[in-house]
Amino acid sequence: MYLTGKITKTLFLLALAALLATFSGLAFAADARALLKESESRHRTKTQQYAGELTVVNKEGKIRKKGWKSFREGYAGDAKNLIRFTDPPEVKGVGFLSVARPGAQNPDQWLYLPSMKRERRIATQDRDSSFVGTDFSYEDMEEFDHEKYKVELHGEQLVDSFPCYVIEAKPLEKKGKSTYEKKILFLRKDNLYLLREDLYRKGEKEPGKRMILSDLQQVGGHWVARKMEMKDLKKGSTTTVLLKEILFDKPQPVSRFTLQNLNREGGE
Amino acid sequence: MIFKFEIKALPLLALLHRLNSRRHDFSFDLKSELLYLHLFLLLLLLPLPVMAGEISGYAEAKGFAYAERWPGRDNRGLGWGTLFTKWEEMLGETQFTASLRGEGITSGEQQGVLDFDPADRRLRRSPVSVRDLWLRIPLNSTHDLQLGRFQLGWGKTDGYSPADAFLPRDLTDPFADEKLPLWALRLNGYNGALRYEVVASPVTTPWRLPPLGSRNAPIHAGSFPSGTVFNEVASSPPDIGFAAVRLQSAFGDWEVGGWGRAGVRPAPLLEFRIDQAISTTTGFSIPVERRYAREEAVGIELSRIIGSWIVRGEGAALFSRDCDLGNALIGSLSAERGFGDGTFLITLAGNAISPPVDASQLFDRAILPAVIAAWNRTEEWGEWKLVWSAGLKHGDGMLKGEAGYNISDIWKLTLGGELPYGSEEGVYGALNTARRVHVALRRSW
Numbered sequence: 001m002y003l004t005g006k007i008t009k010t011l012f013l014l015a016l017a018a019l020l021a022t023f024s025g026l027a028f029a030a031d032a033r034a035l036l037k038e039s040e041s042r043h044r045t046k047t048q049q050y051a052g053e054l055t056v057v058n059k060e061g062k063i064r065k066k067g068w069k070s071f072r073e074g075y076a077g078d079a080k081n082l083i084r085f086t087d088p089p090e091v092k093g094v095g096f097l098s099v100a101r102p103g104a105q106n107p108d109q110w111l112y113l114p115s116m117k118r119e120r121r122i123a124t125q126d127r128d129s130s131f132v133g134t135d136f137s138y139e140d141m142e143e144f145d146h147e148k149y150k151v152e153l154h155g156e157q158l159v160d161s162f163p164c165y166v167i168e169a170k171p172l173e174k175k176g177k178s179t180y181e182k183k184i185l186f187l188r189k190d191n192l193y194l195l196r197e198d199l200y201r202k203g204e205k206e207p208g209k210r211m212i213l214s215d216l217q218q219v220g221g222h223w224v225a226r227k228m229e230m231k232d233l234k235k236g237s238t239t240t241v242l243l244k245e246i247l248f249d250k251p252q253p254v255s256r257f258t259l260q261n262l263n264r265e266g267g268e
Numbered sequence: 269m270i271f272k273f274e275i276k277a278l279p280l281l282a283l284l285h286r287l288n289s290r291r292h293d294f295s296f297d298l299k300s301e302l303l304y305l306h307l308f309l310l311l312l313l314l315p316l317p318v319m320a321g322e323i324s325g326y327a328e329a330k331g332f333a334y335a336e337r338w339p340g341r342d343n344r345g346l347g348w349g350t351l352f353t354k355w356e357e358m359l360g361e362t363q364f365t366a367s368l369r370g371e372g373i374t375s376g377e378q379q380g381v382l383d384f385d386p387a388d389r390r391l392r393r394s395p396v397s398v399r400d401l402w403l404r405i406p407l408n409s410t411h412d413l414q415l416g417r418f419q420l421g422w423g424k425t426d427g428y429s430p431a432d433a434f435l436p437r438d439l440t441d442p443f444a445d446e447k448l449p450l451w452a453l454r455l456n457g458y459n460g461a462l463r464y465e466v467v468a469s470p471v472t473t474p475w476r477l478p479p480l481g482s483r484n485a486p487i488h489a490g491s492f493p494s495g496t497v498f499n500e501v502a503s504s505p506p507d508i509g510f511a512a513v514r515l516q517s518a519f520g521d522w523e524v525g526g527w528g529r530a531g532v533r534p535a536p537l538l539e540f541r542i543d544q545a546i547s548t549t550t551g552f553s554i555p556v557e558r559r560y561a562r563e564e565a566v567g568i569e570l571s572r573i574i575g576s577w578i579v580r581g582e583g584a585a586l587f588s589r590d591c592d593l594g595n596a597l598i599g600s601l602s603a604e605r606g607f608g609d610g611t612f613l614i615t616l617a618g619n620a621i622s623p624p625v626d627a628s629q630l631f632d633r634a635i636l637p638a639v640i641a642a643w644n645r646t647e648e649w650g651e652w653k654l655v656w657s658a659g660l661k662h663g664d665g666m667l668k669g670e671a672g673y674n675i676s677d678i679w680k681l682t683l684g685g686e687l688p689y690g691s692e693e694g695v696y697g698a699l700n701t702a703r704r705v706h707v708a709l710r711r712s713w
Contacts, residue, residue, distance in 0.1 A: 089326065090712065108518075116425050117420065121523070121573065121578055123577065125605075126605065129606045133648075260410075260463060264363070266365050
């Protein structure tokens with residue numbers, strides 16, 4: 001009788017512990033989601049455009065410079081992006097268009113090569129490929145949309161001396177395919193701006209890539225990182241983008257984010 | 269593209285005795301022409317203050333080493349220098365682009381004289397040519413009008429697309445697959461997911477062929493005695509060109525398109541005027557004339573993303589009342605996927621209707637049926653490309669490889685080679701003697 005009572009008590013305690021653990025997990029998840037929602041709400045802009053100065057440094061220290069112009073309309077899950085390379089001559093005129101498919105899976109992506117005079121569609125499984133010789137992949141060029149991820153708060157950590165929330169984001173397969181198993185996001189606590197993103201490829205325990213955003217400034221009332229670094233930790237190479245001529249909420253032409261515009265030779 | 273002919277009976281030849289004089293059409297005063305060319309090219313390099321737009325370009329020196337010397341005509345080595353400059357300017361909302369190319373080829377036979385040839389209608393390429401000269405005027409937010417001289421691209425590089433194959437190429441270097449720009453007017457626009465394009469080219473830009481009988485266009489003269497030459501007559505291509513309409517739309521993972529065109533086919537039909545052949549001290553000289561047939565064509569294209577692959581199918585029906593050209597029913601199926609920083613493209617293409625003449629004389633469909641596999645990749649040091657093309661009728665083919673090393677952001681060294689093989693009955697195998705390697709150094713700005 002005594003033994004039965006002890007077992008019952010133990011089972012009760014275990015059940016209670018499991019319930020607490022579940023609720024605390026939900027609470028963390030809810031916190032992470034709320035933080036990401038708040039971050040999106042604070043930093044959402046109608047449009048953004050900038051001129052990017054890229055420096056690609058490989059493992060041996062060899063430096064390649066590139067330049068692009070970037071245009072965005074919408075944000076996160078409704079974003080449209082157009083990038084047009086301006087330098088060097090080898091890639092000048094190369095264009096990239098990414099259009100989110102609302103409520104659907106991965107965005108549609110196309111690459112325009114002046115030598116071909118027409119666009120090439122990027123298949124979903126190609127999104128791990130390097131984007132025009134940089135350390136960014138086609139997937140990295142997408143806007144982060146937390147609704148496509150299962151998110152969980154993993155405490156706090158200092159990044160570049162700023163206290164940050166650490167959030168784990170795992171792609172939801174039904175919301176699209178990802179080349180990453182998970183992403184660890186570091187959101188600065190005071191302004192909820194993303195400072196770092198560790199990217200884990202599928203089946204890997206260590207991050208394969210790391211994106212670092214720094215040199216935060218206010219432009220037109222919006223926070224923006226003027227420096228963006230993507231490190232390929234396996235290859236040992238780094239691509240740094242310096243953002244110049246940043247403009248927010250400037251109305252973009254209706255046709256900016258269309259295939260017709262992507263195919264405009266010499267156009268933006 | 270290759271020419272090969274078996275000419276069996278020529279009773280008139282014995283009666284003919286006049287010396288071939290046509291070849292003198294291609295002679296020129298080398299010194300004065302080169303002087304003008306050099307002065308002109310130097311002028312192109314000057315950053316004129318009036319040019320406020322963007323100026324880009326490159327200078328390239330290229331050397332070829334051939335496995336064999338082509339008897340009596342082509343040396344084992346060939347040098348090719350190019351200076352290209354492009355000026356792009358925004359005039360309000362209107363885009364203006366102009367580009368010029370200056371060239372020097374050590375083989376005088378492959379290059380024409382320095383003259384005014386704004387539509388590339390001469391037999392040989394001019395040392396200086398206009399590659400772009402166009403305006404693009406936005407009519408409204410969804411429609412653009414482009415007019416002037418520009419290049420069209422309706423197919424895949426290193427593949428075969430019936431929509432694109434008819435467009436004029438410059439085969440002076442038969443391995444380069446260089447498209448010629450056209451004088452044309454193009455209206456393109458979109459409505460939702462539907463994109464449309466209307467092109468009218470008022471003047472025919474003909475395919476440019478290598479010198480007939482040279483290493484790049486070998487002609488098997490059958491029963492002719494050695495020394496027979498083919499005298500290309502500079503016939504004038506028709507003034508009118510062609511008009512085309514193209515529609516494309518995307519539905520999720522699907523892309524669907526259709527097109528139609530009518531007008532003059534830019535690839536010539538060669539007429540060997542055996543009745544006008546003449547005997548020379550070295551053999552016979554046969555005049556070769558060119559004519560251009562009218563052709564109408566319609567086509568469909570369908571592509572879909574399937575897993576990692578983009579699969580594309582194209583079909584085209586081509587109609588001509590010309591007895592040498594005939595009709596054609598061309599289909600192609602291709603699959604493309606990304607591998608790391610590169611793409612792999614494999615294409616199978618064929619013509620369901622046998623042409624009335626040897627297919628090698630029809631240029632845009634000379635390689636059919638064929639399979640083409642192309643793999644290119646970007647590396648940290650540059651990029652490389654491998655292409656294997658195989659003619660399925662004669663069992664011939666070609667392997668092509670190229671690697672470009674980026675010395676810096678503006679200097680690039682390229683090494684490559686082309687290895688045609690197989691039966692000389694096929695268009696690739698006929699180029700067996702043109703096997704070569706090449707090296708190029710380019711400085712871009």
